[in-house]
Amino acid sequence: MDREAQIMRGREAFSVQAWTAAFEALASAEAERPLDTADLELFAEAADMLGQSDHAVVLLRRAYTAHAEAGSVGRALRCAYWLCKLLAWGGEFAQSGAWLARAKRLALTQPGCPEYAYLGLLDAELHFRAGEFAQMLKVVHRLPDAGDSADPDLAAGTTMTRGLALVHNGDISAGLAELDDAMVAVAEGTVSARCTGMIYCVVIGACHELQELRRAKEWSESLAKWCAAQPDFTGVYRGLCRIHRATLLQLGGAWPDAVREARLACTQLTAGYGEGAAGGAFYELAELHRLRGEYDDSDRAYRDALSHGWDAQPGLALLWSARGRKAQAAAAMRRVLAETTDPLRRTRLLPAAVEILLSDGSGEAASFADELRDIARDHGAAALRAMAGQAVGAVRLAEGTAREALPPLREAGRLWRELAVPYEAARVGVLVGLACRALDDEGSAALELDAARQLFQRLGAGPDLARVQRLTGTEQSPLSPRELEVVGLVSLGRSNHAIAAELFLSEKTVARHVSNILGKLGVTSRTAAAAYAFAHGIVARDTAG
Structure with a gap:
């Protein structure tokens, strides 16, 4: 030619x-x-x-x-x-x-x-x-x-x-x-x-x-159609589009799809120009790992976000809090809030600050919940109102005023359901259940907690699921006795070959057990399975010694 x-x-x-x-x-x-x-x-x-x-x-x-x-x-x-x-x-x-x-x-x-x-x-x-x-x-x-x-x-x-x-x-x-x-x-x-x-x-x-x-x-659905019409579009903006899509998939409860999009975004944005946005992709991936209880993977992804110039808060502080490092998490939130003056950017931080400071017991959470409520009142977005109601309700419940906690919590739950954000709706359901329990309405509490449990199970939200099971006295291992043996050896760092020899099984059978374990625990790696097993008492920590 x-x-x-x-x-x-x-x-x-x-x-x-x-x-x-x-x-x-x-x-x-x-x-x-x-x-x-x-x-x-x-x-x-x-x-x-x-x-x-x-x-x-x-x-x-x-x-x-x-x-x-x-x-x-x-x-x-x-x-x-x-x-x-x-x-x-x-x-x-x-x-x-x-x-x-x-x-x-x-x-x-x-x-x-x-x-x-x-x-x-x-x-x-x-x-x-x-x-x-x-x-x-x-x-x-x-x-x-x-x-x-x-x-x-x-x-x-x-x-x-x-x-x-x-x-x-x-x-x-x-x-x-x-x-x-x-x-x-x-x-x-x-x-x-x-x-x-x-x-x-x-x-x-x-x-x-x-x-x-x-x-x-609405705009994301339009964007998805535009991207689908040009499958070889792989530039910087395609990576950014994937980050936004991952966030919306996470909010909508499609967590495996969200993980896939976040990983693709990480790959695209680190392959050439796009390093300035790659941190956002790693942050989104870290958030998904955290919600699923894959704490080691989450920690690595937050570090990757930081290495690409992205602020890893508030997610990193929430991870520290989940791992029991309450004081470190609280200090991080106080620091980042002191540095952030723009109201819109503070709305990213305030819900996490309320959650962390309530668990820290410092008594500062109420003022941050009130600030979030004021911002939501000024701006009017439904999700902001839901976040504010959730925060205010959590504070009132912690203060021992369960009756006053229920109206903002029920409104928050309604808004999250209307917005089709199941994870947050389930978290609000737990708070509603606890408020009902504090008011001696155990029947309603059981219904609320069970509904939340089912949602957490469907999403693969391991830590939240374990918490609800503890609250309802239904905590039990999702693993079979044989799978408990296998995950115990995985937690000790044994290879499939070594596990097969110790349990007198074929390597193919061990591989199948490991695959089933990962699926049941909602994790993606042997390291995450071990961490989950330790964190949820499936395997005692002293087995590592």
Whole structure:
């Protein structure tokens, strides 16, 4: 196929978002002779969508230089925008800043260039990363009205950034309206693929932060369809999409699917550019391991999140608390709350602070529950109201006022069920059961606790299931006598071969027993099975000696 035919093939593949075909055709044409700048930009975007970010960076540098030398300042600034974002995702912040400065110098040669607004979007993003939300809003207010732009990416990006700035400056309703407006542009198909991925990720992320779960689910379903239509989309934004999907799957109770998505996100985001977001993937994976009682795996994933620049709190403090390190967990929550002033970011921390400080017995939990209730009252999101009711009810129950605990707890349970968040609904059910027990209504307590037990069992929430079994006097091992023997030897570090020899079994039979044990305990590794067995008394710790 001659060069011109390859270029036409590449353009056609690009137009239907067949990224691999577009990349290969344009690469073949480029190998014969350098592409012109318009095709070079298509080549760069295809590389970006395929996760070949190193290649995309090189191509965008070339496109920027070619546009600048030809006097096409606006097109050069657009290339600079995507180049700076790619470099930042790769953790190359110094290079990203240098290219932004270079682009600003170029913009001075053509005052009034509409694409100068791209550089304003980058400035706003820098303020956002630094938590300088007031400065971010000032930058956004200086940007031209999005409707005045003939560039769909610039218009949608401006709307998205304005929405994010308004949300983080307390104007939630106006901010959400802007974010929804940006999503309308995505739904209409007027923006580029990479801009579509960016907007999806930012909007769904903002919805998670605001606890706007219904909105997040709606946009996430739309995102899933968009991703399914282009199976070779594997770039940075695909990894981010997987993180959001894992979070929603976790909330919805599909924990094995959530683990799969989180692991895929970890793999994608550590394979090249995307290191700046990989911490979020490891954090989500750590949370899932923690909820399932896989504490060693959880600890490793939290450490991976930290190594990628992600704050591992409050999950790490909850893990420490679950492992009995109450004082360490409480100290971590006091420290991180003292550092965090933004109300929306505090809502991520306050429920964990209430839970940890109640178990610590320090008496500080009530003030944090009241703060969460006040934020929920101001912002109004159903999930925030559920979190607040759960926290306030838990505090009142701990204070010995069970009757006063029941109204906020029942309201929290209703909201979690409406939002289809079964794990939190079950946790509230345990508190309702304990409140009923404190009021001598043992019949209702038994019903509430049994309903929670069934949910925890279905989810694979081992630690919560064990707690309910202790509360109801029904704690027993889910393992058969033979499986108890096998897990005891697994806990001592024995191999399948050694276990087979000791129990006079075939290795195939031992392997089957180990597989059954992992399934029954809801864990994924021998180490996690041993830890679970120790933690839940299935195997006494002195067997290790």
